[in-house]
Amino acid sequence: MAKGEKNYKPGNILISEDEIRARAAEIGKKVSEDFAGEEILVVGILKGAVMWMSDVIKNISLPLRVDFMAVSSYGASTKSSGVVRILKDLDNSIEGKNILLVEDIVDSGTTLNYLREVLLHRGPKALRICALLDKPSGRCVPIRVDYVGFTVEDVFIVGYGLDVNQRYRNLPYITSVEEE
Numbered sequence: 001m002a003k004g005e006k007n008y009k010p011g012n013i014l015i016s017e018d019e020i021r022a023r024a025a026e027i028g029k030k031v032s033e034d035f036a037g038e039e040i041l042v043v044g045i046l047k048g049a050v051m052w053m054s055d056v057i058k059n060i061s062l063p064l065r066v067d068f069m070a071v072s073s074y075g076a077s078t079k080s081s082g083v084v085r086i087l088k089d090l091d092n093s094i095e096g097k098n099i100l101l102v103e104d105i106v107d108s109g110t111t112l113n114y115l116r117e118v119l120l121h122r123g124p125k126a127l128r129i130c131a132l133l134d135k136p137s138g139r140c141v142p143i144r145v146d147y148v149g150f151t152v153e154d155v156f157i158v159g160y161g162l163d164v165n166q167r168y169r170n171l172p173y174i175t176s177v178e179e180e
């Protein structure tokens with residue numbers, strides 16, 4: 001562990017796997033209705049969105065492709081640095097395409113606001129945003145999230161793709177963390 005890094009462990013289960021799966025089904029259905037008759041490109045933000053994205057796309061009944069972006073906005077800490085860097089970009093052009101951007105959690109809004117600007121610049125036909133979690137208490141930059149899984153309080157969350165210091169992404173539920 002790096003110097004100065006704190007140790008965290010999972011706390012209380014906040015959202016169960018069953019609840020997440022059920023919500024993914026509702027959102028997948030809504031996306032299918034909203035984009036009816038169209039093809040979509042689902043863009044997952046690595047690494048946190050992977051588990052949630054896989055649940056959502058299983059419930060979308062449209063022709064779709066997937067792609068991924070990786071960005072970094074946090075170091076080894078639980079507070080945003082406010083700086084976004086693209087670590088991995090999309091494989092193909094998105095010009096004229098319907099994009100569903102899938103993120104794990106919206107906190108300050110910095111990451112999604114930045115990605116939205118970058119992607120809109122590339123001329124998609126439509127761009128919608130889906131996030132597993134919304135933490136409105138952290139918001140610094142206003143951002144419209146079209147499909148929100150769950151709204152959470154001002155607590156740091158891990159599990160279902162979300163990490164603290166790259167750990168606990170594999171937990172099949174959403175939980176708070178506590179300092180050890």
Ligand code: IMP
Nearest residue numbers: 080106107108109110111156157162163
């Ligand atoms: P934002 O740019 O402040 O909206 O933060 C978005 C990113 O911060 C997410 O993609 C997460 O990687 C990370 N993040 C924000 N809050 C949490 C949390 O409670 N648990 C784990 N990661 C978080």
Ligand code: MG
Nearest residue numbers: 046047048104
């Ligand atoms: Mg993330």
